[in-house]
Amino acid sequence: TPAKSIKSRCPNEQESVQKRTFTKWINSHLAKRNPPLEINDLFEDIKDGVKLLALLEVLSGQRLPSEQGRQLKRIHWVSNIGTALKFLEGRRSVYRGSPIKLVNINATDIADGRPSIVLGLMWTIILYFQIEELTSNLPALQALSNSASSVDSMASSETASPPMKRKVVTKFQGNAKRALLRWVQCTATKRLGIEVKDFGSSWRTGVAFHSVIYAIRPDLVDMELVKRRSNRENLEEAFTVAENELGIPRLLDPEDVDVDKPDEKSIMTYVAQFLKHYPDPHQSETDGQQEEVLNSSLNVFVQREERKVLRELKAWLDQLERDILRAQGAEGNLSDKYQAFKNFRVQYEVRKKQVESLLQPVHRDGKLSVDQAVVKQSWDQVSVRLLDWHIHLDKSLPGPLGVIGAWLHRAELALREDIPIQQAHEETANIIHRKLEQHKHRIIGELATLPGRTKVSGKLANIICELDNIVTLAVS
Numbered sequence: 001t002p003a004k005s006i007k008s009r010c011p012n013e014q015e016s017v018q019k020r021t022f023t024k025w026i027n028s029h030l031a032k033r034n035p036p037l038e039i040n041d042l043f044e045d046i047k048d049g050v051k052l053l054a055l056l057e058v059l060s061g062q063r064l065p066s067e068q069g070r071q072l073k074r075i076h077w078v079s080n081i082g083t084a085l086k087f088l089e090g091r092r093s094v095y096r097g098s099p100i101k102l103v104n105i106n107a108t109d110i111a112d113g114r115p116s117i118v119l120g121l122m123w124t125i126i127l128y129f130q131i132e133e134l135t136s137n138l139p140a141l142q143a144l145s146n147s148a149s150s151v152d153s154m155a156s157s158e159t160a161s162p163p164m165k166r167k168v169v170t171k172f173q174g175n176a177k178r179a180l181l182r183w184v185q186c187t188a189t190k191r192l193g194i195e196v197k198d199f200g201s202s203w204r205t206g207v208a209f210h211s212v213i214y215a216i217r218p219d220l221v222d223m224e225l226v227k228r229r230s231n232r233e234n235l236e237e238a239f240t241v242a243e244n245e246l247g248i249p250r251l252l253d254p255e256d257v258d259v260d261k262p263d264e265k266s267i268m269t270y271v272a273q274f275l276k277h278y279p280d281p282h283q284s285e286t287d288g289q290q291e292e293v294l295n296s297s298l299n300v301f302v303q304r305e306e307r308k309v310l311r312e313l314k315a316w317l318d319q320l321e322r323d324i325l326r327a328q329g330a331e332g333n334l335s336d337k338y339q340a341f342k343n344f345r346v347q348y349e350v351r352k353k354q355v356e357s358l359l360q361p362v363h364r365d366g367k368l369s370v371d372q373a374v375v376k377q378s379w380d381q382v383s384v385r386l387l388d389w390h391i392h393l394d395k396s397l398p399g400p401l402g403v404i405g406a407w408l409h410r411a412e413l414a415l416r417e418d419i420p421i422q423q424a425h426e427e428t429a430n431i432i433h434r435k436l437e438q439h440k441h442r443i444i445g446e447l448a449t450l451p452g453r454t455k456v457s458g459k460l461a462n463i464i465c466e467l468d469n470i471v472t473l474a475v476s
Contacts, residue, residue, distance in 0.1 A: 014263050015115055019043070021251045021266035022122040025130075026051075028249040029058045042122070043113040048072050049080025052110075056084055059129040074111060081107040091128065100128055126269050127176055134275040135179035180272060184208070187278060188215040192223060199264045199271070203257055206234025212271065213242055216278045220245055231258045248273045310358060310371040317378040320347065324385050334396055341389055348386060355379055 023042045030037040030051065037054055039045045046052055053066045065083060067076040085107060091100050102124065109117040181199065188211040189196045196202040203209065207226055214221040220241050226234055235254035242248040251270045256262065327340045359372050359379075368376060 015119065017256045017263045017266050018119050018123075019115070020253075020256070021263070021269055022119065022126070024249060024251045025126060025269055026055055026122070028251075029055060033058050043115055043118055046118055047111050047113050048077045049084060049107075049110070052084045053080055055125070056087060059125070060087075062087075077111045078107045081110045088124070088128075100124065123265055126265075126272075131180055131268060131272045132176045134272055135176055135183065177268065180268060180275075183275065184212060184271065188212045191215070199267045200262050201260070203267050203271075204259070204262060205231050206238050206254075206257070209238035209242070209271075210234060212274050213238060213246070216274065217245065242274075246274075246277055248277070307371050310375050313355070313358065314371075314375050314378055317375065317382055320344070321378070321382050321385055324382070324389065328389055328392075334393070338393055341386075341393060345386060345390075348382065 019042050023039050026039050026042070030039065033054055037051055039051060050066060050068055050072075053064045056062075057064055064087060067080050069076075085102055085105065088100050089102060102121070105117055105121050105124070110121060177199070181196070184196055188194075189208060192211050192214070194207055194211050196208050206229075210221050210223065210226045214223060226237075229237070232254045235252075235257055239250045239252060239254070243250045251273075252266060256266060324344055327337075327344065330337075330340070332340075355375070359368065359376055361368055361372075
């Protein structure tokens with residue numbers, strides 16, 4: 001109906017749904033505290049930071065310092081909230097491995113009870129302490145999100161060539177959301193022929209909620225009956241059964257979900273609770289077989305996602321090589337060409353660690369997969385292109401600089417030659433030193449015929465002195 005459409009598009013209504021959902025979620029955890037606490041009005045009750053710290057204590061199992069008392073002043077509120085924010089920023093994301101970032105969230109805004117900031121903070125806590133921690137315990141899904149993490153970080157570079165450019169989501173939220181959706185698809189909906197593409201409209205009919213319950217306890221759901229009932233009836237039944245039979249707190253109401261655009265964050269918060277019940281730690285042998293099938297399905301997803309990542313990387317490398325060749329042949333002075341080379345070199349270096357991680361052998365015998373081998377070949381080609389371009393540019397420098405540039409590259413190529421690594425590091429260092437000495441005498445001979453050789457030779461002596469220092473360090 002038009003009224004429902006207006007409701008689903010209204011930002012204030014979405015805010016109200018999140019406020020109700022997050023409040024119920026918080027209270028379900030504060031009830032475990034001794035003595036228990038309760039939030040009535042989220043935006044007001046969070047202001048002094050006392051219940052916020054209590055929530056973090058319950059979730060983390062750690063004790064946090066707190067200013068308490070009936071006569072707390074604003075300075076105490078800000079202090080408590082600051083303690084909570086500092087604690088959160090000290091935690092590390094399971095997926096990213098880096099500290100949680102609280103963007104545009106500060107203590108004074110929470111103390112003022114600003115709705116958008118309070119909801120943003122609560123969502124961060126829910127993502128970290130519930131959705132991320134629970135999904136990361138599923139091994140195959142963790143691998144899936146880790147492989148996707150590499151793509152997200154690669155896609156985020158502003159200097160990327162066109163094939164790799166795409167919308168970048170927050171990696172923390174993107175991975176947790178992706179993992180949770182994969183879990184729903186693999187455990188529940190695909191088995192029953194139900195399509196769930198998101199955490200919005202896919203849940204409106206209530207069938208998806210029932211499919212998740214069915215995956216945990218098939219005896220609780222009659223899927224044929226579910227398909228004949230109305231949206232509201234299905235939603236009411238699903239929330240009631242989940243609460244009474246599985247002990248899952250009822251965070252949503254049917255009217256929150258039966259709208260054109262249900263709130264994604266609220267649905268994710270609710271659905272993530274089911275992860276605690278699947279798989280059942282007291283599963284039977286049959287359940288164990290089902291779990292084995294699930295892990296097999298998840299591994300297929302992982303491998304498919306990794307192949308997709310590698311093929312996108314291959315496309316990006318091919319485009320990068322074409323761009324390099326085009327730039328090399330373009331008109332322009334030496335300064336412009338050096339700048340163009342530098343830009344490509346930056347792209348190359350940004351990708352280097354990410355590519356190395358993607359090219360870790362997947363087979364026990366240390367061999368690469370076919371997709372990895374293809375990517376490695378393209379990566380090596382780009383590396384050679386850049387090195388050749390660099391050599392050409394250095395040789396093009398005027399006068400003695402060009403000679404020095406050519407010599408340095410010859411020295412580098414000589415050092416790249418196969419050098420037998422001796423058991424004694426001193427022997428290896430001596431081999432390297434002899435190679436450098438050979439090139440040193442050759443370049444000094446070439447410079448002797450050039451004008452201004454005294455000044456140039458003096459600078460070269462400094463370079464060679466530095467090289468000698470490096471070799472001395474290697475020997476020691």
